[in-house]
Amino acid sequence: MIKENTYSDATGLELKEREFHQISQLAHERFGLELKPGKEALVAARLGKRLRQRGFRSFDEYYQHVLSDSTGDALIELIDSLTTNHTSFLRERSHFEFLARAVVEEFGDVRKLEIWSAACSSGEEPYSIGMCVSDVFSKPGAKNREVRILATDISTRVLAKARRGVYPAERFQELSEAWRRAYLLKGDGDCRGYYKIKPELARLVEFERLNLIEPFSQHRLFHVIFCRNVMMYFDKATQQDIVQRLSACLEPGGYLFVGHSESLTGVSHDLQYVRPATHRKEKRGGRSRVWS
Ligand SMILES: C[S@@+](CC[C@H](N)C(=O)[O-])C[C@H]1O[C@@H](n2cnc3c(N)ncnc32)[C@H](O)[C@@H]1O
Structure with a gap:
């Protein structure tokens, strides 16, 4: 035998x-x-x-x-x-620097920005987006604008952590002192060594469970979608299906960010390559202005 x-x-x-x-x-x-x-x-x-x-x-x-x-x-x-839920605040920082510029230069006239963090894990990514955009909005002379962040993941366990918004102090190493003061509450007593996301920032983020391989139920369009460090789990056919459906959820001129170690090579889609891990949907009535 x-x-x-x-x-x-x-x-x-x-x-x-x-x-x-x-x-x-x-x-x-x-x-x-x-x-x-x-x-x-x-x-x-x-x-x-x-x-x-x-x-x-x-x-x-x-x-x-x-x-x-x-x-x-x-x-x-x-x-x-x-799978791994590994994530961190301001992970792959260049996407956040790019986002801060785009909020001013590309979407300067948008009153309400819509951003989606798909596969958000325990919340560090959507809260980083919130900090980054709030920082731009709070600059002297900035217009009165809003941001709404949808944050989704398949795992109810990480979503519960994300909603709680409490993290050990060492998770915030990448954040400047000014951002810690602006966006975090310091824990004391039993919560010593921990920080909690301030309610003003937490309010910007709405968490939902969503499996990327199933049809998306939300019908709004987004100016920016972060779908980072999850594509690597899928085969090419699944990646293609997901990217095409994400593209359909982008506003004309909107951006899709994937993880820097992921590539959309071999995946057919209607987005323009902007720079590594950054793609853009064509603007209405012509080519987008592309910069890197
Ligand atoms: C490595 S984390 C990435 C977190 C964050 N985007 C980042 O780059 O730091 C991957 C996340 O993808 C989620 N995930 C795996 N398969 C998924 C699926 N089919 N739909 C939605 N999320 C999924 C996991 O639960 C995990 O939280």
Whole structure:
């Protein structure tokens, strides 16, 4: 009899090839996640931890539990274990510098700016957008303008953290002292060592759960969409579908930012390349002014 290939995590829990196939198929169907052969050890390590926490004896038992859980929570846990939620304030700072210039030079006449942080993780990205735009709006002589930020992610766990808006002090290393004073409340007593996002900033951000591979339900158009460090989880066909639907949500002249380690090469879309990780939808009635 031919023995099936298996992969073990650090504790010896075995992931059979068939189980890997089932899990990767489910992750692809529900989340567009691409788990190619070669990722078995990663799946065994990441899900193995979850199995032990929940007391399952095999990957098959865990898989059956995910399938039968009608709340959808087990599926969210699965995706949380297989992807990373890594993020930080002002991550890939050049996008924020670009945004600050665009708010003045490209969208100077827009009274209400609409920005979407898709795959926002625990909130550092949308709050950074809020700080950056508020900073521009508060400059002497600036017009009276508003910004509304939609922040979405598939994971209810990270969204709960994001809504809370409380982070350890070391998470704010990238922020200047002036921004800390303007946008954060310092914790005391039990909250010592933590900062909370001020209500004036938190009010600008609206959090919602959204799976990027499913049809988008919101109907408004955005001046800027951040969809960073999530594309890498999807295969080319899924990336293409997502980029085309994101493009349909952009105002003419609006920008799409992807992560700097991601590229839209091989993905067909109607956006103009502006500079690495930055694309733009054509303006009505002609070419956009493109600068980098
Ligand atoms: C590495 S974080 C990126 C966070 C932030 N955009 C940044 O660049 O710092 C990736 C996020 O994508 C989310 N994600 C993974 N698959 C998703 C999907 N199908 N739809 C929406 N979000 C997804 C994960 O939950 C995670 O929070």
